[in-house]
Amino acid sequence: MNEDSFLKCIVDSNRRRILMFVGQGEKCVTELVELTGMEQSLVSHHLRSLRDCGLVRSRRHGKKILYNTSSSDIVDLLSRIREVADSVKELAEGRECV
Amino acid sequence: MNEDSFLKCIVDSNRRRILMFVGQGEKCVTELVELTGMEQSLVSHHLRSLRDCGLVRSRRHGKKILYNTSSSDIVDLLSRIREVADSVKELAEGRECV
DNA sequence: CACACATATAAATACACATTCATATTATGT
DNA sequence: ACATAATATGAATGTGTATTTATATGTGTG
Numbered sequence: 001m002n003e004d005s006f007l008k009c010i011v012d013s014n015r016r017r018i019l020m021f022v023g024q025g026e027k028c029v030t031e032l033v034e035l036t037g038m039e040q041s042l043v044s045h046h047l048r049s050l051r052d053c054g055l056v057r058s059r060r061h062g063k064k065i066l067y068n069t070s071s072s073d074i075v076d077l078l079s080r081i082r083e084v085a086d087s088v089k090e091l092a093e094g095r096e097c098v
Numbered sequence: 099m100n101e102d103s104f105l106k107c108i109v110d111s112n113r114r115r116i117l118m119f120v121g122q123g124e125k126c127v128t129e130l131v132e133l134t135g136m137e138q139s140l141v142s143h144h145l146r147s148l149r150d151c152g153l154v155r156s157r158r159h160g161k162k163i164l165y166n167t168s169s170s171d172i173v174d175l176l177s178r179i180r181e182v183a184d185s186v187k188e189l190a191e192g193r194e195c196v
Numbered sequence: 197c198a199c200a201c202a203t204a205t206a207a208a209t210a211c212a213c214a215t216t217c218a219t220a221t222t223a224t225g226t
Numbered sequence: 227a228c229a230t231a232a233t234a235t236g237a238a239t240g241t242g243t244a245t246t247t248a249t250a251t252g253t254g255t256g
Contacts, residue, residue: 002183003183003184004111006182006183006187007109007179007183008109008243010105011105011106011109012243012244013102014244028202028203029202029204030202030203038245039246039247040202040203040204041203041204041245041247041248042244042245044203044204044205045204045205045244045245047203047204048204048205053186053190054186054187054189054191055186060253062202062253063203063252063254064202064203064253065202065203070186070189070190071182071185071186071189073182073185074182077179077182081101081104081175081179084104084171084172084175085105086100087169087171088104088151088152088153088168088169088172089100089104089152091152091169092151092152093152106213110213110214112214112215126233127232127233127234128231128233137215137217138232138233139215139217139218139233139234139235140214141233142233142234142235143214143234143235144214145234146234146235158223160223160224160232161222161223161224161231161233162223162231162232162233163232163233163234198255198256199254199255199256200253200254200256201253201255202251202252202254203250203251203252203253204250204251204252205248205249205250205251206247206248206249206250207246207247207248207249208245208246208247208248209246209247210243210244210245210246211243211244211245212241212242212244213240213241213242214240214241215238215239215241216237216238216240217236217237217238218235218236218237218238219235219236219237220233220234220235220236221234221235222231222233222234223230223231223232223233224229224230224232225228225229225230225231226227226228
């Protein structure tokens with residue numbers, strides 16, 4: 001049930017991009033809008049999903065709300081996923097020749 | 099682009115179940131139907147997705163077609179994902195009290 | 197208090213995709 | 227060659243969900 005919502009959350013590439021950015025340090029929504037090029041409301045929606053899953057945390061700082069990852073494990077896992085995806089891709093392409 | 103299709107493939111819990119079963123050793127479609135309780139056509143559809151992504155391989159053995167994982171990294175990654183999901187869940191639940 | 201800035205939310209739309217149902221393909225044994 | 231077993235495919239359906247548009251909420255400042 002939980003692994004499921006976790007994966008549903010990181011399957012979206014826009015949410016993964018947000019995760020990578022906040023993984024490099026606290027960011028406010030406006031910064032994320034600029035970094036990603038997405039609409040503000042879309043960023044907010046995704047941040048909501050990420051927070052509901054426990055993938056990011058937020059704190060208020062004046063008018064702004066700062067977001068960061070709840071755990072560094074998450075960013076590590078994302079790169080591990082990319083590694084495995086790449087190696088699987090190579091295997092699959094090697095097989096095409098057969 | 100590729101990380102994306104990889105994640106889209108493992109986000110489905112039925113495909114993850116299939117992956118876990120074939121990760122324990124070669125299985126034919128009929129076995130997977132019995133193990134998972136899914137309809138035969140559904141298993142076939144999912145196996146197709148998994149094969150298109152390079153996550154499983156198949157070979158013919160008589161009437162049957164045997165499937166297995168293309169790499170043991172995949173099963174390892176699935177358990178790693180479960181670990182991180184669990185730890186994130188704990189963090190999130192700890193935060194609820196605040 | 198009123199205004200501007202920062203963020204969140206709600207409803208509407210569009211689209212992807214899992215599942216089902218029906219049917220096709222391929223192989224084996226007699 | 228035929229019947230049956232094993233698997234695959236195609237079309238139809240339904241459901242979930244990302245994105246957009248519009249609006250609301252909250253916060254500091256003059």
